[in-house]
Amino acid sequence: MATTKELSVEDKLRALYDLQLIDTRIDEIRNVRGELPLEVEDLEDEVAGLTTRLDKLKSDLEVIEENIKVRKNAIEDHKESIKRYTKQQESVRNNREFNSLAKEIEFQELEIQLAEKQIKEMKASIEHKKEVISNSKEKLETKQAHLKHKKAELDDIMAETAKEETFLTEKSGEYRGMIEDRLLMAYDRIRGSVRNGLAVVSIERGASAGSFFTIPPQTQVEIAARKKIITDEHSGRILVDSSLAEEERQKMEALFASI
Secondary structure (H helix, E strand, O other): OOOHHHOOHHHHHHHHHHHHHHHHHHHHHHHHHOOHHHHHHHHHHHHHHHHHHHHHHHHHHHHHHHHHHHHHHHHHHHHHHHHHHHHHHOOOOOHHHHHHHHHHHHHHHHHHHHHHHHHHHHHHHHHHHHHHHHHHHHHHHHHHHHHHHHHHHHHHHHHHHHHHHHHHHHHHHHHHHHOOHHHHHHHHHHHHHOOOOOOEEEEEOOEEOOOOOEOOHHHHHHHHHOOOOEEOOOOOOEEEOHHHHHHHHHHHHHHHHOO
């Protein structure tokens, strides 16, 4: 392979156009995948989020159920206290002691009422959380099924295109190595600024491909001479003549077919 300095202008134009054809083919392969990788990533995030939420809800449910047990045990303790204080009232020596025990009994009864109210509220909370858990499980299962489908779809596409993309990416690197930095920077800049990624285009019917602006006849002659790098004054794209473009297209099509 010739070094960068040894390339003629025509060789540079051919290398640039070949690089464009390769990169365009890589773009096409990636466009086939489209938004699938992002869709899969988003679905994975959603599934992870729903799983975490479901685990938290189940944990909350366990805490509430444990708190209900604590309240029920407390109620039994309060009932035992009431029995004890009631028994003690039978052997008091005066009204003051009797009234003091009566207040204790009243306090224990209030504690029982409070615990029962809390248990009722917690049971309502459990029913609500069970409903949320059920809905979350249903949503999670739907998302998991969707994710499985999308991952299978992506895996199929990746399996079909991985070999070709790897080969073309390596080829793109080879051709980039043939092109001087100044031209490569211009190529990358133009590619990044246009929607279709075409930085190098051929002259088609007197205009640059994809453009409605006519190239002056004198400029067309200069492009066909392949003595200097010429850009479209309207789009900034690097221009090559149709004959060179056709020759390189045939060469690249043969390369793509061999993969």
